[in-house]
Structure formats: structure tokens, C-alpha cells
Amino acid sequence: MTRSEFYVRSAPWLYTLAMFLLWEAAVHIFKIPTFFLPPPSAIAVTIVEYWGPIYRNSLFTLSTTLIGFGLAVGFGLLLGLAVGWSRAIYAGLYPLMIGFNAIPKVAVVPILVLWFGIGFLPAVLTAFLISFFPIVVNVATGLATIEPELEDVLKALGASKLDIMRKVGIPRTLPYFFGSLKVAITLAFVGSVISESIASNYGIGNLMLQAQAQFQVPLIFAGLIALAVEGIVMYWLMAVLEARMTGWAQRSGFAQT
């Protein structure tokens, strides 16, 4: 391993450590009270102390997020392919989707509660609703940007639209699709936590809400850290998946120096 490569490898850990150290130092230097902004050390103590509830609620949030995300991947892929397939479907659905995406999902949660009660299902559905839009848009974009010359080459051979979709459209959409998964998975966390903090007895969102009611500020932050860790792990998984599936699309050395 060369020197610069070592720096690149250790950079994520060093930068994260630096952020926590700065935070810790700032709290001490400016004498910020713990109920306003607890130092990382206090949060760490809380995480150890409340490990049981944090662990259980994290798993709950993770499960609602992943199920919602899974639904979003399925629906997003199908809808994206449909929108990319036909200009009529595109024209018809696009304004609807944009309008739908513009609605704050927090406003939808009460309706979901009305339909499905509180807890598991609204969280899953909110995660789904918030995360499927980027998948649809990216899949449709991948299909819409097929080179017309390539289309001509294949059409002149007698290729059907389905042939072009299978041989060119879908493979070339994959980098867009996997790229969108990274955005979608983090959005899915936002969705499930919103729903949990409004209408649930479980999950990190609910844990933070209760901690707030009891003025346990370090526990609120412990919840945030748990979410951040889950978010990073899932994002990293998506990035690995992306690199594995679409290595051909990532050959630029742009950010490597």
C-alpha cells in the first residue's frame, strides 16, 4: 500500500474521529449544557446504558425501512420501465408522480394511520412512498437516453421494441438504477422514522420521541447516531452492489487522485 493510498483508506475513519473530537472539544470549551448539546462521550455512555432498547428499536426501524425499500425497488423498477417504454405512459404518469412526490410524506402518515392503524404498516408504506420516486426517474432516464443510432442499427436488423429493451435498454439502465438505490435507501430511513415518530410504539423514531418527552437529550442523540450508522451501512451495501453489477460503467479515474 502506498502512502497516498493509506491516507485514502483511513480518511473516512480519521474524518469521523475528527468530527467527534471537535464536537467534544466545542462542548467543553463553550461550556454547552448537556440538555442543549450533549458531548459524544455522554452519548457513548447512554448508548451502552440503553443498548437493549436502542438495539431492538434499531432492528425494528431497519426492518420497516428495508421492506418499504424493497417495495419501492419493485414498483419503481416496473413503473420506470413502463414510463421509459411508452411516451404516452410517460406523458400521463409524469405530472402525477411529480405532484405526488411534492406532497410532504409527513402529511400522508395520518391518512395511512386512518387506513392501517399505527405501527408497522404505516412506517413501511411511508418508507416506500418516499423512496420510489428516485428509482422511477432514474430507470426512465436510462431508457430515454438510448443512442438513436444504436436503435437504428438494431431496428434495421428487424429488432422488436422488446428486443431493444432486453439487449440495450435494461442493461444500460442498470447504472442509473443502482445509483438511485443509494439515494432511495437513505430516503427510506427518513420515511420510516417520520412515520414512527408520529404513529408508532416501536422504532428509533418512537424512541427519540419518548426520550424527548423525558428530556433525555443524550438518548435522542444516541437514536440519531444509530440511524446514521444504519444509513451508512445500507448505503455502503448499495454501493458495493452497484460496483459489482455495473463495474463496466465505473472506469473513470476522476476522483482517485
Added chain:
Amino acid sequence: MSAFVALDGVSHVYAARGGSSGGTLAVDGLSIAVENGEFAAVVGPSGCGKSTLMKLATGLQFPVKGTVQVAGEHVTQPVKIAGMAFQAPTLLPWRTTLDNLLLPLEIVEPHRSQIRRRRGEYVERAEKLLASVGLGGMGSKFPWELSGGMQQRTSLCRALIHEPQLLMLDEPFAALDAFTREELWCVIRDLHAARKITVILVTHDLREAVFLADRVFVMSARPGRVLVERPIDLPRPRDLDVTFTPGFQDIVHELRSHIVRARQ
């Protein structure tokens, strides 16, 4: 016997974007006849409808007026006996060079239904074709590992792999440097000589047209039609040296003056 590719009094209008009336008249009263096995080049000022000619002759577009015949039949659907190559190589980056070559065989009949059984045979054919354009042993490389000239050679191979009777080339060498371009002229010249296929080459490069073609068609400015039809009687096989002879230069100058007039 009628010509292999025959456009007769063809007019074509592209619909204005967003529907409504008043599309662009791309070609008007265009007539062109290319014999079987002939190498035809089409030159003209930019925007004269050369690419429209390509699309009409391959059945990707249909004229609003006039008739298009290929191999004695009226063109009512994509012709399927044509191979096409463009200025951009348009190779699929997720496929190796060899798999890019096999793509047409996965689509066009009768190969489509046989490719599973006869894959080995087809791979061999593709490798032979690669070797014939100087890309022997490159099949396992991805397109982005090849130089521009090599990508364009691959693109030519892809246009030829299903052994089409008609090869349509739309400025295939325009993006290459002068030396690579001349190298590829020779590749095309040899492929045409060896396979006796009909070639229609659309180009901006008059030297290219004169060097390669049996006949050069000069098109007018938009809406395009054929102004001049110039047989090139330079003896074959032609060597690159011929491009420096006075006879060659005279033809180029003559064509050039036609184009200058067409632009006015």
C-alpha cells in the same frame, strides 16, 4: 433487372416537434439507383438529407411520396438484409468486443433461433472477421479498452457479422484522425472486394468518396435531391497512392465545385 437499391422520386417530411403542421422537407424528388455489388458514395452540403436517405433505404422511415425498393421489393418494414455503421461506434460497454459482434446474430433470423446451439461456430466466425480487420485476439477486450479506430473497426464488423447484402455507412470515419481514416478506407475497400456486397457510403469527405466508390452522387442543399451522378473509373484494386495522382485530384475538384454550387 432493376437496381438493388432504388429510390424513385422520393420526398420525405419530418413532422414538426410537438405535432401540428409545417414539418421540415428533408428530401424532395430524390431518385437514386445503386446496382448489386456496387459501391456508391453520397456527398453533399451538411443538412442535405443524407441521413434521411440512409433511413429510407433501410426501412427505418417511409417516404410520403415516391417509392423505395431494395432487392426488388417495396420497402414496407426494416429491410433486415442491411448492416449499418455510424460516426459513433455505438458499441455496448457492458459487452466484450466479441459479444458486441454477436449482438446482430441474437436478433436477426435465422441466426437468432440457432445462436444457442451454434454459438461456437458463430464465435469462430466473429473471430475470423475481427482478424480480417486487424483486430485478431481482441475479442475479449471491452470496447472502452480499444482506441477510437479499433472501436470503429469493431462497429464495421458488427455491421457485417450477419453477412448482409447491403452495407450502409453514415460518415463512419469522420471522428478519426487522418491516418487511421486512410487505414480504414483500405479495410472497407478490401471487405467490399472480398464480399461483393452493395455499399452505400454517406460522407463529407470527397477524397474518401472518390477513393472508395464506383459512383459518387452529389446531393443538393435541403430539401435534398441528386444533382450530379459521377462514375469513378479509376481502376481497381486502388492503392492509397492513387489519391495523389492528378486524375484523382481532378475528380475531387470537380465534385467540390458541384458542392460549392449546391451550397449557394
